Amino acid sequence: MSTVTETRPMTRREWLLSDRPQSRTQARLGRAYMTWQRFSANKLAVLGLLILLALVFVAAFANVLAPHSPYIGDLANARLLPPGTEGYLLGTDDLGRDILSRLIHGSRLTLAVVLLVAIIAAPVGLIVGAIAGYAGGWVDAVLMRITDIFLAFPKLVLALAFVAALGPGIENAVIAIAITSWPPYARIARAETLTVRNSDYIAAVQLMGASPTRIVFRHVMPMCMSSLIVRVTLDMAGIILTAAGLGFLGLGAQPPLPEWGAMIASGRRFILDQWWVATMPGIAILIVSLGFNLLGDGLRDALDPRESGQ
C-alpha cells in the first residue's frame, strides 16, 4: 500500500523499508536496515559479531568481572594451580596470578591494539590509495612505489625492526603494526578508485565544478569504503596475531601487562607439565581472531557494492 495519506500508523519495519523515504535520516536508516538484514541472514557472521560484542563488554567491565587482581598473585599458596581449582576457574600462572583475571584485563590491550591499528592504518591507506588512483600520472607512480617498498618487507620483520629501534612496549608495537599494515589498504583503495574515476557520475561531479579534493573525499572514497571495511575486519585477526607475536618475542607488551601473546610466552617454559598457562591465552586469541574473521566474511556479503547496488 503506497497511499500518500496514511490510514493507519506504519510499523517500524514498513517505515524503514519504505520506497519513498520522507527525510534524509529515513533514507539512511532504511539503507542501514537493508544492510543489517543481509548481514543477519548469515548466522556465522552474527556469531562473529556476538563474540566481538562480548569482547567489548568484557573489556569495558574488566574491573567488575575479574575475580582477582591481574598483577598481584598469591605466591605462597596459589602457584600453577590447574583449571577448576576453587576460586581459580582457569588456573593460575607461575606467579600465582589468576589466569582468568589476566585474560579479562588483557582483552583491553587486545582491543586497544586492534582499534588503534585500524584507526591509523585504514585512513592512511585509504587516502594514499584514493589520491594515487584519482590523480594518476607521477603522483600515482610516486605514491604506489612507496607503497611497494613497504610491501616488499616481510611484515613481522619490519615490525621487529621498528620495535627494536623505538624500544619495546605496547605503543611502539601499535605503531610498528600500523606502519606495516597500511600498504594493502592503499592498493585496494587505488584499485577501487580506478574503477570509479572514469565513470559518468564522477564526470558529472567534475562538470559541476567540484575541486579534486572534494571529488576524492566525498565521491570516490565512499565507493572504496565497503571493500576497505571488509579487508580491515579480515586483517584484524592478523593484527591480533602480530601483536601477540611481538608480545611473545618480548618486543610488545612488557611484564607485568597481561597481554595475551606475552602470557603465552611466559607459559612456554612449563607447557608440558602446566599446559593451561600457555593454552588459555591461546584459546582467547583463537576465539577473538575467529570472531573477526566471521564478521569480516559476513560484512563482505552484506556490503558488497555489486550486490547492494541493484
Add this chain to the structure above:
Amino acid sequence: MTTATVSTENLVVTYDEFKALDDVSIDVAPGESFGLVGESGSGKSTLLRAVAGLAPVTSGKIRVHDRVLVGNRRDKAFYRDVQMVFQDPYGSLHPRQTIDRQLLEPLAIHGVADGERRILKALDEVGLGSGFRFRYPHQLSGGQRQRIAIARALILEPAILLLDEPTSALDASVQAEVLNLLEQVRRDRKLTFIMVSHDLGVVTHMCDRLAVMQNGRVVERLSSADLVAGRIGEDYTRNLMVASKGFQRKGAAA
C-alpha cells in the same frame, strides 16, 4: 548577433596515438538545437566531452559565449553556463547517494543558498514529485534516472546543455517521454542544445541543423529539413539514413 554560442575551430583530440577528433569545426547559434550524428566511434561523444573539458584537447580552439577555453581548464562560471546529460542513466548517478544529495551537490559547490526550493522545483520540472527526493538511484527506473540526470544538469540554470545520446539506453516509450521533456525545457528556458545521437529520427525531430561525423571528421553539415527531403550530399550520410530505417525486405524497397 553573428557570433555563435558554442564553436570549435580545427579541434583535434588524441588519446595516446589515436586521433578521436581530427580537425573538427562546428558553430552553434544561440538558442539553436544542434545535432551530431554518426556511427559508433565517429567521435561525436568525444566532441561533447572536449567542449565540457573531459577530453584531452591537442590543438584547436573551443569558444563558448566569446570566451576561448584553453585545454581542460574551466572556471566555475563555465559550469554554471554549460551542463551535460550522459548516455547511460545507470552510470551517471552516484550509486551511494540519495537523489537529494546529488541535486544538492552542485548547489553546495557553487554556494547557491535556496537549495531546498531549487531541489523541489527541479524535481517538479522533470515530472518527478518530491516523493523521489530521498530515494537511491537503484530504487528508480531508467527513465526516472534520466529525468534526475536532467534535473541535476538544469539545477544550476545553464544556458547550454550537452546531450550525449540521452535516450539511447531507454526503451521506445520512455524515449519519447524524455525527448518531450527535453523539448519542453528548451522552450521554457531558451536553452542551446548540442545533441549527440546515432538515431537520425531523434535528431531530425529535435534539432534544426546537424553535422554528420565519420572517423573523427565532420563529413557533412546540413539542416534537418534537407535530411528529411533527401537533399544529401555525401554517400556516407545516405548509408546512415538507409541504416537508420532498419531492415527492409528485399523487393519491398524501391
